[in-house]
C-alpha cells in the first residue's frame with residue numbers, strides 16, 4: 001500500500017506507556033449507543049436505511065443488550081485462550097512507523113466512510129483508535145491484548161495492541177501491510193455497524209438466545225464487518241494506492257483467522273457450533289464481495305445464506 005506521505009488521522013490515542021489506565025471503566029448503559037445519523041434521514045432510497053429497515057424488522061422483539069459488556073468480540077474468536085501470548089511493546093517509540101501506518105489507514109477509512117455516509121445524506125462520526133500495550137480499560141471493561149483488537153461500541157473506539165501484527169505474521173501466517181490494514185478496517189466496520197444501529201439491533205437479538213444461536217448471529221455481524229472492510233478496500237483501490245499483492249494479503253489474513261483454520265491450528269479439530277467469526281471461506285468471500293462492488297447493499301449478511 002502506497003501509504004507514506006498521505007494524511008494521518010489525529011484520532012489516535014497512544015496509551016502504550018500506560019498500563020490499562022486512562023478511561024473510566026464500568027459498563028456503559030444503553031444510552032451510550034449513539035446513532036448520530038441525525039440530519040437528513042429522508043431519501044427512502046438510502047442503502048443504509050434499507051439495511052436498517054430490513055434489520056429492524058428481522059430483529060424485532062428482542063431485549064437489549066449484551067455487547068457493551070464485551071466489545072464486539074474482536075477480530076478473533078476471543079476468550080477461548082486461543083491466543084495466548086503477545087510481546088510487550090511498552091517501550092515502543094512514540095511515533096514509530098507502524099503507528100504512522102495505522103494512523104494513515106485510519107485516515108483513509110475516515111475519508112471513505114465520510115464519503116459513503118454523505119452520499120446517503122448521513123453524517124459519519126470518526127472513531128478513535130487507542131493504541132495500547134498489554135492491557136487496556138475501555139467502556140466495555142478491561143481487556144487484554146490476548147483477545148486481539150476490538151471495537152467498543154460504548155465509547156466508539158477501536159483498541160489495538162500493535163504486537164498483534166507480529167502475531168498475525170509469525171503465528172498465523174498472515175503477512176503484509178494490507179493484512180494489517182484489513183484488521184483496522186474490520187474494526188472500523190464495527191464502528192459503521194454501531195453508527196447505523198446494526199450493532200444495537202444485534203445486541204437486542206442476542207438476548208435470550210442459546211449460545212449456539214448467538215454464535216451464529218455473531219458470525220453474521222462479523223462477516224458484515226469483513227464486507228465493510230472490503231468496501232473500504234474497494235475505494236482505496238480506486239485511489240490508486242494499492243500495490244500488487246495487497247488484496248491477496250488481506251484475503252489471506254481473512255483465511256488465516258477463520259474460525260475453522262484457527263481451531264485446527266490451536267486445538268487440532270473444529271467445533272462448528274462455537275464458530276463466532278466465520279470460516280476462512282466465509283471471511284474471504286465477504287471481504288471479496290465488499291471489495292468487488294464497493295456497495296453496502298452487497299454486505300447484507302443478516303438474511304439469507306452466508
Ligand SMILES: [Zn+2]
Nearest residue numbers: 074075222225
Ligand atoms: Zn469483529
